[in-house]
Amino acid sequence: MSILDARSKQLRRSVIRMVEADKRGHIGPAMSLIELLRVLYDSYLNVNPRDPDWQDRDRFILSKGHGCLALYAILADKGFFSEDEFDNFCKPTSFLGGHPERGKAAGVEASTGALGHGLPIGVGMALSAKIRQKKHRVVVVMGDGETNEGSVWEAAMSASKHQLSNLIVLVDHNKLQSYGPTYEVLDMLSMKDKWTSFGFATCEVDGHSIENLEKLFDRLPLDINKPTAIICHTIKGKGISFAEGQPSWHHKSGLKASDFEAMYKCLE
Amino acid sequence: MRKTALDSVYSLAQNDERVVFIGSDLGPGVLDEMKKSMPSRFFMEGVSEQHIIGMAAGLALDGFIPFVNTIATFLTRRCYEQVALDLCLQDLPVRLIANGGGVVYAPLGPTHLAVEDIAIMRALPNMAVIAPCDANEMRRLMIASKSWMHPMYIRLGKGGDEIISREEHGFEIGKAILLKDGVDGLFITTGVMTQLALQAAEQIAGHGLNCGVLHMHTIKPLDDEALRKYIPQVKGVITVEEHTKIGGLGSAVLEYCSDAMPEETHKIFRMGIPDQFATQYGSQNSLLASWGIAPETLCETMLKKLK
Numbered sequence: 001m002s003i004l005d006a007r008s009k010q011l012r013r014s015v016i017r018m019v020e021a022d023k024r025g026h027i028g029p030a031m032s033l034i035e036l037l038r039v040l041y042d043s044y045l046n047v048n049p050r051d052p053d054w055q056d057r058d059r060f061i062l063s064k065g066h067g068c069l070a071l072y073a074i075l076a077d078k079g080f081f082s083e084d085e086f087d088n089f090c091k092p093t094s095f096l097g098g099h100p101e102r103g104k105a106a107g108v109e110a111s112t113g114a115l116g117h118g119l120p121i122g123v124g125m126a127l128s129a130k131i132r133q134k135k136h137r138v139v140v141v142m143g144d145g146e147t148n149e150g151s152v153w154e155a156a157m158s159a160s161k162h163q164l165s166n167l168i169v170l171v172d173h174n175k176l177q178s179y180g181p182t183y184e185v186l187d188m189l190s191m192k193d194k195w196t197s198f199g200f201a202t203c204e205v206d207g208h209s210i211e212n213l214e215k216l217f218d219r220l221p222l223d224i225n226k227p228t229a230i231i232c233h234t235i236k237g238k239g240i241s242f243a244e245g246q247p248s249w250h251h252k253s254g255l256k257a258s259d260f261e262a263m264y265k266c267l268e
Numbered sequence: 269m270r271k272t273a274l275d276s277v278y279s280l281a282q283n284d285e286r287v288v289f290i291g292s293d294l295g296p297g298v299l300d301e302m303k304k305s306m307p308s309r310f311f312m313e314g315v316s317e318q319h320i321i322g323m324a325a326g327l328a329l330d331g332f333i334p335f336v337n338t339i340a341t342f343l344t345r346r347c348y349e350q351v352a353l354d355l356c357l358q359d360l361p362v363r364l365i366a367n368g369g370g371v372v373y374a375p376l377g378p379t380h381l382a383v384e385d386i387a388i389m390r391a392l393p394n395m396a397v398i399a400p401c402d403a404n405e406m407r408r409l410m411i412a413s414k415s416w417m418h419p420m421y422i423r424l425g426k427g428g429d430e431i432i433s434r435e436e437h438g439f440e441i442g443k444a445i446l447l448k449d450g451v452d453g454l455f456i457t458t459g460v461m462t463q464l465a466l467q468a469a470e471q472i473a474g475h476g477l478n479c480g481v482l483h484m485h486t487i488k489p490l491d492d493e494a495l496r497k498y499i500p501q502v503k504g505v506i507t508v509e510e511h512t513k514i515g516g517l518g519s520a521v522l523e524y525c526s527d528a529m530p531e532e533t534h535k536i537f538r539m540g541i542p543d544q545f546a547t548q549y550g551s552q553n554s555l556l557a558s559w560g561i562a563p564e565t566l567c568e569t570m571l572k573k574l575k
Contacts (some may be wrong), residue, residue, distance in 0.1 A: 102329075102358055110329065111357050114349055120319040121354060124326020124334075131288075131308045131332075151350070154319035 004239055005210070008034055009267045014073035014086060014241045016263050022090035024253035025098070027263075028243055029143065030069035032174040032207070032234035037074045039213040040139060040170075044220075050080035052106040058136050059125045061110045063118020064172060065099040066251070072096050072105065080107035081142065102261035112238035116149025118142060123155050126167040126227075137220075139168045145177030148186045153198065159201025167227040168220055169200065172207065178250045195229035207232030235266040240266045269424050272403040273365050276336045276410035278302040281309060284414070290320055292338040317342050321350035321362075331545060339373070340366035340382030340423060344389060354552030355419040356392040362419050367424030369399060369459065370510030371546065374555040378545040380419035382423075387515025389421040390488045396441060397488040399423040399459035402431045405485060408439035416441055425460040426552060432463055433483075442486045444494040453504040453570050456495075458484050458517045461508040461561070468566035479570055490494075490520050496529065504573035505536045508566060510556065513540040537573055539566065 004012070011034050019025040041047070045058045062071045069089075076083045081095070088094035095104035099113030110121050122140040127137055144151065159167050171191060179185050188194060195202045201223035206212050213232075222228045236250070237243030240263050252259075274289075278299055281287035288309040289299060303310040313320050317338065324334035336343065343366045344351070355362050366385065373380035389397045396418060400406045406424070413420060420441075428536035437445045447462065448469055462483045469479045482498055484491060499505055509516035518538030525533045542557050548558055556562060560569075 103430075110325075111353060114353055116318070117322055117350065117354055120322020120350070121326040121329065123319070124323040124328070125330055126326075127311075127323065128327050128330035130334060132330075150317035151316075151322065154316035155322065158319055158323065159311055160315065 008038065008203065009239070011038060011070070011073045011077065012267050013264065014076065014083065015069040016260060018069050018072060018096065019084070019255065019261055020156060021087050023255045024090070024251070025069055026066040026251045027069070027240065027241040028246070028249040029067045030239040031238045031240060031243070032172050032236045033067045033070035033141065034073070034238070035208045035210060035213060036170055036172065036232055036234070037070050039210055039217060040101065041074045041078055043214050045139065046136065049107070052080060056134060056136050056182040057120070059109050059138045061112065061118040061122050061138070061140045062100060063112055063140050064146050065112030067141070067143070067172070068098070068100040071100060071108070075105065075107040081105060081118035114148040115143070116151035118160070119152050119155035122167055123159050123162070123164065124157070126164040127162060129166055130162070130164070137166045137168060139170065139198070141170045141172060143177070144171055144173045144175065144182050144188065144191065145185070147188055147191070152231045156195070156198040156200065163225050164227045165221040165224050169195070169227065169229040171229065171231050172234050173231050176236040176245065176247055178247065180247050191226060191231045195231070199226060200229040201226040202229045202231065204231045204233060207234035208238060226234070269400065269403045269406045269427050269429060270367055271427065272406045273410065273424060274299055274337065276407055280414065281306060284333070286331060286333045288332050288334050290324055290334055290336045292317060292320060292342065294337065317347040318350050320348045322354050324362045325354035325360055327356060328362050329358070333361050333363070335363045335365055337365040338355065339380065340367065340369045340385050341380055344382060344385040348388060351535070352392050356394045359394045359418055361417045363413060364419070364421045366421060366423050369425065371552050371555045372426045374546070374552050375549050377549060381546055383510070383541050384512050384515065385423060386487055386509070386511050386517065387519070388481055390515065390520065393486065393559045394418050395487065396420040397423070398441065398486050400485050401425070401460055401462040402429050402433050402481060404431055405433035405439060409485070412439050412441050420498060423459060429460045430463050432466060439485070442489040442491055444482050444484045444486070444491040446480060446494070446498065447483050448481040450478045450502065452477040452502060453479040453506070453574050454482055454498055454536050454564065455479060455570070456482045456484060456505060456507045456517065456521055458487055458509055463490040463511065464509055464561070464563050464566060465565035468570065469519060471563060472570055475571060477571070477574060484517060487517050487520055490524055492524055492528065495521060495524055498534050499525065499535065500529070503535065504570060506566065506570055507536065507538045508561065509540045510561070511540055512543060514543060537569065539569065
């Protein structure tokens with residue numbers, strides 16, 4: 001199991017700080033994403049916080065919009081907006097809502113929250129780059145529960161048909177959805193085989209290993225004629241020992257001071 | 269009307285590199301010329317409407333103007349959440365060209381009838397809802413669409429519909445057209461119901477009364493100004509639509525009147541499809557007539573209203 005370094009702990013503390021503002025949030029789904037987003041923004045995505053709408057930027061879509069706390073944490077860390085806004089999470093006029101919206105927080109490319117929307121949008125963006133012969137890439141992060149949605153597979157077929165090698169899909173495979181284990185709610189069987197059979201170049205990785213993620217991102221795309229799907233094995237709630245692998249930590253509300261104290265203690 | 273719409277897409281695409289076409293699984297040969305001359309902007313994506321709407325949103329987010337075309341039911345009910353969130357929430361200039369609005373596909377049964385499309389599209393913020401009455405108006409709409417940078421739902425009729433629109437009326441999104449002036453009664457119509465209302469108005473003239481026809485090609489944004497101007501001038505108003513009476517043109521007119529000139533609401537009577545799935549096949553006209561939507565019934569109803 002990967003041990004969290006200081007930066008991974010700091011990003012998780014940012015998540016908890018946001019949750020403190022409204023005493024609620026999707027904690028488990030954010031914690032499984034931290035290393036994926038960290039490595040993407042540190043080492044892969046070509047984006048500019050000072051010019052978030054720069055035309056040739058890579059596009060990033062968090063299709064599992066309920067993981068937005070992790071996205072907000074890394075975007076602020078990169079300078080897209082001030083961490084001061086964390087304390088306004090979910091407040092009426094904040095730009096940080098319970099799901100990310102384009103046009104509110106800088107760096108958010110698409111409004112997501114309803115599942116199964118990010119990949120079709122990503123396919124459109126990847127096609128756009130192709131039509132205009134641009135070199136930028138489109139990265140879509142999905143949840144494993146999200147792949148229950150039929151629209152995901154409609155888009156996957158289209159991405160394959162158009163040989164969108166500029167499209168990278170990361171599946172946050174934490175094996176838990178809201179109700180319980182994915183294999184009990186709706187078993188996706190082999191996630192990798194599914195994406196392979198839909199025409200993607202695929203691989204699997206420890207989604208909490210900085211080193212493995214960096215190495216993998218260095219060799220993208222996996223195939224110059226295919227879109228890529230990376231199955232990232234993760235732990236829901238990662239870093240908060242009592243939340244790890246617990247469906248009840250998918251979303252929490254009414255959290256008390258003692259809960260926050262316990263969460264911060266895990267990250268010391 | 270459909271051929272004109274698609275020909276117009278190609279024509280727009282020739283002059284604007286942002287225009288792309290996305291079909292689902294349309295008939296063979298659709299827009300072949302566009303496919304040949306600009307293959308990178310022609311897409312036939314298969315029976316995957318949810319994906320198609322999202323893909324159109326992705327293209328629009330990058331500055332393209334996608335025209336999406338398939339059968340009206342599949343472009344509305346099937347992918348409603350995508351239309352709501354991907355297009356309307358993000359306020360993107362995607363055009364939905366809906367084949368067979370209303371009961372055009374009567375012989376194919378209720379799975380293929382789009383009789384609540386106006387209601388559900390109208391309920392979405394940022395969405396424009398437009399039902400042209402003939403191919404010429406369709407052409408004018410497509411030209412006008414160039415400057416409309418929001419989502420738009422375009423409801424197509426059967427095709428071969430009688431040409432009643434006139435060049436001199438022009439076309440402005442959100443501006444109703446008074447096709448016939450009248451002092452006694454007024455039909456307010458949309459889409460190809462305008463043809464029926466014009467016939468009914470002629471029949472009414474035989475009874476010594478003069479009824480006007482206000483063609484509201486745009487149901488949203490609603491032309492409040494036209495309603496405020498014309499409704500008070502007459503004794504009776506009938507709205508006519510090839511759509512359930514719930515939430516369509518008649519509802520929109522009544523909502524406006526209730527809010528802005530409640531003293532006029534008693535004049536308004538709605539004609540449309542009752543709250544039921546179609547139980548017959550036949551033709552568009554026979555099915556409409558089974559619900560009392562025909563020039564003769566429009567005429568009778570107006571005469572009663574004006575008594």
